[in-house]
Amino acid sequence: MDVIVLGGGLMGTASAYFLARRGARVRLIERQRIGSGATVASFGNIRRTGRHLSQLPLAHRSLKLWGEAEKMLGRDVEFRATGxxxxxxxxxxxxxxxxxxxxxxxxxxxxxxxxxxxxxxxxxxxxxxxxxxxxxxYDGSGNPRLIAPAFAEAARKLGVEVIEDVEVDKIIRTEAGFHVATSKGVFAAECLLNTAGAWGARVAAQFGEEVPMEARGPxxxxxxxxxxxxxxxxxxxxxxxxxxxxxxxxxxxxxxxxxxxxxxxxxxxxxxxxxxxxxxxxxxxxxxxxxxxxxxxxxxxxxxGCEGYTSDMLPVMGQSATTPGLFHAFGFCGHGFQLGPGVGEAMAELITTGRCETPLHDFRIDRFAGAV
The missing domain is CATH 3.30.9.10 (D-Amino Acid Oxidase, subunit A, domain 2)
Incomplete structure (x- = not known):
């Protein structure tokens, strides 16, 4: 299976890494530099307290991965479970x-x-x-400047092609999957994962999926x-x-x-x-x-920095409601840093198996249908 991941923040790099671990052939496309968007603007909080209850299963899954990050990625990302x-x-x-x-x-x-x-x-x-x-x-903090580059480097070692400083001009759905025309060439894949952060709603809109979202800076x-x-x-x-x-x-x-x-x-x-x-x-x-x-x-x-805020303050995660092979994971409303590793593992599971052990129903994109 070939997958193009759009967006090289924590969500995108973690997804690329876990997809590659499951045997997918992955190309990661980032418009600037890896981790330069919402991830690097983050406070670095790894907390579950105060989250919307439906986010807690994903937060628990992610916390386990934070605890394994240094061994998994071969690099200290300064996760400290200080409470x-x-x-x-x-x-x-x-x-x-x-x-x-x-x-x-x-x-x-x-x-x-x-x-x-x-x-x-x-x-x-x-x-x-x-x-x-x-x-x-059991909660704590991590270093926002280290985590996305660490996932990207670990993904490269698994064969992921990481392309930075590239503008996406057009995305076309074909019978075989997707053609993504960029400033560095045209790339094709069977599946497309939209982890474009504050730009994620623009990508979704190209496939008839409107998401009420604002870009804001902390x-x-x-x-x-x-x-x-x-x-x-x-x-x-x-x-x-x-x-x-x-x-x-x-x-x-x-x-x-x-x-x-x-x-x-x-x-x-x-x-x-x-x-x-x-x-x-x-x-x-x-x-x-x-x-x-x-x-x-x-x-x-x-x-x-620049973060994407949906109208109901919940992220968009899961399969597209309009387009086979398209998946979304964006709009984490300034609360996504803790969730990042869990998002990557959950999306890789969903894309490669068609199911996900972590409930994602509350984050489906079609909850906004007719609301924009």
């Missing part, structure tokens, strides 16, 4: 957390509820005003190094978007952060948002609630 803590500052948010924990338990996610003293025992630097927190001990930043005192990834339970910040401390001591600032619209040409320094103060105010010491630390870099 994920979400702080709580008011009774309303505590009720939200408890309701989610009850709902998630049948889906295989067990959350611990921490008291203020238990929060301090994990880090005295965190949130002296927090009244509680949830804790997921705002991320990193501070100067501090003494290493915070192990878990830190977030918050809140309904107030102005305080929806999150952070993690890398082993070198720097604090990586995001959230709070509204994601800005992105023009898909050229397809990259710039960080806005005027929004940094809002982020730092929210972050200081989680980690007061950050108010006295220098921010050394900020960045943004």
């Amino acid at each position: 994920h803590i979400r702080l709580i500052f008011d009774e309303e948010s505590l009720a939200d957390m408890r309701a989610y924990a009850r709902a998630a338990r049948p889906w295989g996610l067990e959350l611990e509820e921490l008291t203020p003293s238990e929060i301090r025992s994990r880090s005295r630097s965190l949130a002296p005003e927090a009244i509680s927190a949830s804790f997921s001990p 705002q991320m930043g990193v501070t100067e190094p501090l003494p290493h005192r915070i192990l878990p990834v830190v977030g918050i339970w809140t309904r107030d978007k102005d305080y929806g910040a999150y952070l993690r401390q890398v082993e070198r001591g720097n604090i990586v952060f995001g959230g709070a600032a509204e994601r800005v619209p992105v023009d898909l040409e050229p397809g990259h948002a710039r960080a806005d320094p005027t929004r940094l103060q809002l982020q730092l105010r929210a972050l200081a609630r989680l980690l007061p010491a950050i108010a006295k630390v220098a921010v050394i870099r900020t960045w943004s």
Whole structure:
């Protein structure tokens, strides 16, 4: 079986790798450089807490693969299962957390509820005003700059042809499959996998599948190094978007952060948002609630990227509803980093066997039929 994968972020590179492991002949096409889109703009959060319940089976599958990534790919992608803590500052948010924990338990996610003293025992630097927190001990973080190149290199070793810096001009469905005309030639394959991220809706539209999706850019930043005192990834339970910040401390001591600032619209040409320094103060105010010491630390870099957000905040995954041999995996709404390895393995299973052990029904593309 020949497969063309469109898009060289984490979803595309992981899919190419797992397809090749199943014996498929694969060509991966990326318009820029491997991992240069939404993947590299990611915070690096590997969390299951707070996900839509229907995503949890995929998240569990992916977490197992994150744990195997270094051995599987032959490279340390800095996955650290340090745990994920979400702080709580008011009774309303505590009720939200408890309701989610009850709902998630049948889906295989067990959350611990921490008291203020238990929060301090994990880090005295965190949130002296927090009244509680949830804790997921097996989650953590990974390095967004390493994971897609690691999957791509491992895929190359299995025979995948990786083509970068190529523009796709036209895609034609033929009796034998697909012809993809690009700036570097015409390529043919029996199957086509659309992992084009924020551009994925454009690809789907060529086959009569309209997806209501917006391209938006997050705002991320990193501070100067501090003494290493915070192990878990830190977030918050809140309904107030102005305080929806999150952070993690890398082993070198720097604090990586995001959230709070509204994601800005992105023009898909050229397809990259710039960080806005005027929004940094809002982020730092929210972050200081989680980690007061950050108010006295220098921010050394900020960045943004381009992510695709569907109207219902769920991804598009599975077979095309209009075109045999076409498959989709895009629109992960800024929450796809943790899911990436699981997406790749699930799509490879679906493409090569026609089935998938992980339920994907809620992510089918025809849920939008008539909505655009």
